[in-house]
Each structure stands twice: as structure tokens, then as C-alpha cells.
Amino acid sequence: MQNRKQSLAFILKIFAPALAAAVCLAVQALVPDASTQPKAKHPYFTYFMLAMVALQILLAVRALVSKRGAQKVLGRWAFRSVVFLVLTVFNYVIAKRALFPILYFPTYDRILGVLVEERAVVLKCLLYSLRLLLFGYFGGAIIGFFTGVSMGFSRKVSYWLSTPVHLVGPMPSTAWIPILLVIFPSAFSASAVLIGIAVWFPVTLMTASGISNISQTYFDVAGILGARRAQQIVRVGIPAAAPHIFLGVFNGACMSFITLVVAELIGAKYGIGWYINWQKEMLAYANVYAGLIVIAIVFSLLVTALFRLRDVALVWQKGVIKW
């Protein structure tokens, strides 16, 4: 009896996400949209939920046959189910009943429609943003790294630079916009420098503080084993400070995302931040949400990649910050 109860609960949990997805699909397919909501070209959300139901059934079936699959589903079943139920509630309130102003709350069909029908523009904007991010982020991080290393190892550099760094660093980099626009010839270079400044400070600060926190014993050991000054910096200083440097690089990434969206407001021709703002002004809110979804996915992927990189580079101290 006990066993049967347990296995019943097991089956319920395994199939709960699929069930919730089916409910969501049923509401989407069977309840008609409010007449005031503009129609999309295709019922994209219906297609999406069909795929989701199929995926959840697949996962559930896999859970029945494989132990690992079961563990994976059991670990996430409640979260997944609730996600589909929340989607259902929003869909009902927004699309089916139009309880919120339809101008600002478009149907899922239309939001997904933007991602499908206007994918060329969205992709172009995304690539422009990534290019800007690449130049600004790496430029700022590399300069920040070298500033931090030289401040950490040289008293002279630290003497001359610490006051300017502490004065300029905490300024929100966006405060520089009026000046950067005058100094730099193009909107792209001004935006890249803006992002660079935002990244440079956390990387500099964490690198320098990481180096100054290294136990003297490590340098003693290196000296006894015949390491010269340059070797002490490269073989001891930088690896020992690496966990701090990573924190700076991570904080810098977050700062660069914020700055990117703002930087694209200054004379950009394309870019995901620019796109969102442009569509907002056109009151095309389906496009605004589509842009937000793209930003959320891409930035999350970038942060994930950063943490994967850390897991490889800092395998010796895995698990200090989790993502």
C-alpha cells in the first residue's frame, strides 16, 4: 500500500509539468482572444506550447525509464509546473480577457511573432550590441587588469594612481556621456569607451586588492625557489589573485550590460538597447517585450559562459560563487 502510494506520487510529479503545459495549451487554443486584442499572423504561442507539451512528455517518459532522467525531473517538477501555470494566468488575463491596457500588454502570439517575423532586424541589432560589448568589455577589462596588476605590485604606481582611481572609478560611467560625445568622432567609439570605463574600474579595484591580499609566504617560497621579480608576478601574484580578478571581471560584465543599454541611446544606428527604446517610442510594445526576452537570454548565456570559464581556470577553488 505504502509503496503504491509512493509510486503514485512519483508518477504525479513526473507528469505534473506536462499536465501544466497541457492546461496552458488548452486555455490558449480553446479560449478565444478578447476581440479588442490585435491579431497576430499566426498563433505562435499555440505552436510554442505544443512544442513545450511534447518536450515535457518526452522528459516524463525518459524519467520513467532512466534513473538520471527521473532525478532531473524530480528536482525541477514544481518549478516547471508553476511556470506553465503562471504563463496560463497571464495569458488568460492579458490575451483572453484584455483586463490590462492592450497597448502595453500585447498577446504572447504577437511577442513571439516579432521574434519570428522580424528576426532579421532583431538579429542585426543583437550583433551590433555584441560587437559594441566585445570592444568595450575586453578593452576595459584588459586595461583594468594591467592597471590593477601595476598598482598591486608597484608602490610608485599605487602612489600616483590610487587617488585618481578612487575618485573617477565610483562615478557612474554614464555621467561621462556629454564629454565622450564631444571627444570621440563616432557614436560607436564613444559608446565603446563608455562601456570600457564601466568595466575598467571593478577589474582594476579587484585585481589590485587581490594582489595586495596575497600572503607574503607565497612570495617568500617563490623567492627561495629562485623566482625573479617578473616570475613572482606571473607565477604567484596573478594566479593567487585570480579569484579576486574574476569577481572584478564578473562585476564588470554586469556593469557593461547596464551601460550597453544606456550607451545605445547616444546616436546608435542599431543595437538591442536602441531597438527597445525605438519600439517604445513607436508604442510597439510587442517588440519591446521581444527585445527584453532577447536581452535576458543573451546576457544570461554570457554570464553562464563566464562562470564556465571560471570553473576551468579556477578549478582549484571551485564553488566559491555559484551561478
Next chain:
Amino acid sequence: MVAAAAAGRIRIDNITKTFINEADANATVRALSNVSLDIAPGEFVTLIGASGCGKSTLLRLIAGLIKPDSGSLSMDGEDISGPGPERGFAFQDHALFPWLTIAGNVAFGLKTQGVYAERKADVAHWIERVGLKGFEKYYPHQISGGMCQRAALARSLIVSPKVLLLDEPLGALDAFTRMNIQDEILKIHSGEQTTMIMVTHDVDEAVYMSDRVVVLSPRPGRIRETIEIDLARPRARSSADFMAYRKQLLNILHLGGEDTGADYVI
């Protein structure tokens, strides 16, 4: 290896070292006062004494990590001006680099001297010699304190130092691991003819390992007495002679108790 045995003489001539308190420049601590000591090549000398007697300071001076206020230190006739691979150092808390594997730590000295390519095989040799075969790819936090200390010894010894300075390297280990590693250090000592200078708080360890025990007294640190340990190796930790040396040392350190005044005869 006759030439190797002849190298590794340390001469300490009348050195004084004072530390200035960072918080209060007027408050100075006299760590060592007029200390002179000659250590022969291949000798095993232990420095023992209460906390604050300057024994670790003396070791760091020999390593070249700090400089004396006055007096001179030399190795094989050359003044000691800074740290170098000819004088190895084993720290109390192994001080392995946490970002390197055991093999990476042991190889460190070869890499800094640019001889890693031709002497790669030495890494495996020393790892095996200290009993860590199979742990090459582990990181320090994944293995025990005793194993870390073994790895640290291998890291010091791979660059063939003439002198090995041991700053209570076994202080944090449990009794069994401790005795084990003591024997391994002695094996290396007799095998490589390395001069060894060890700081310890442990009277048994001092008697078991040393040719000579130097007792220091604190404030200011100075040499109070030197005892030659004239026992054949390997030594039995429970022999009567061993006990007698032990008692003698404890008495010098005022740790022998009241009734043990003069009943030892050697």
C-alpha cells in the same frame, strides 16, 4: 658526491636583530642579540626554546628573507644577501600554492630556473620519494595536511638545496604522521647529505633528529646552551640514553619538574 657533502656550511657571526613595532615606533623588540653559530656541512642542528626566543627569526635570517641589524651570515664563505634555491625552506603551514597541483608545486623551482624541460623526470622521482605517487594531479585542498607537508618537502628538495631550513614543519600534524615524516626527513638527510637546520618546540623531535641541539633563551634571544646528541642512528625513541638526553633538555628548558635535579648521568 663528495663535493656536495663539503658544501652547505653556515656561519653566523655575532648577529643582532631588532623588530620595530609598527603601531608604536618607540617600542622595539630585540629578537636576537649577539648570536654566533657555526654549522658544518651535512650537520643536523635543531633550534629549540620558548616562544619569542628568536629561533624562527634566526631561520629566516639564514634563508635571507630578512637582514640582520649587525653581524654577518655566510654560506660556504659567501655572504647571504637574499633568498635562493641553495637554501630550501619548509614552512610551518606547508605553504603549497593552492592554484597548482601537487606535481605543479613540486615542479615550481625547476620552472622558475628554466630547467623543467630537461629535468621533468625529477618531479615524478621526488613525488615518489615522499610517498605521494598517484596524487600528482590533486590540488592541495584535496589531500591531508601531512601529505601537503610531504609535497612541500619535495618542492624544496627538487632544486637540490645544500641547506634545508625547517620551521616547525611538523608542528600541525598528528603524532603518527609526525614520526613518519621525521623518519623520511632523516632518510633524505643521510641520502643527500643536506645540511638541515630545524626549529621545533618538541624535545623528543629535537633529540630524535639532531646531531646538535641549540637551546635559545628569550628576550633578547641568545644562545643559552648547545648539546651534542651522541647517539647512533637510527635512534630508538625509548632507549635509556634517549631518555637521558630528553631529560637534560627539559631541565635546561625548566620543564623537567622540581625533583629531577641531578639524577641524570650521561
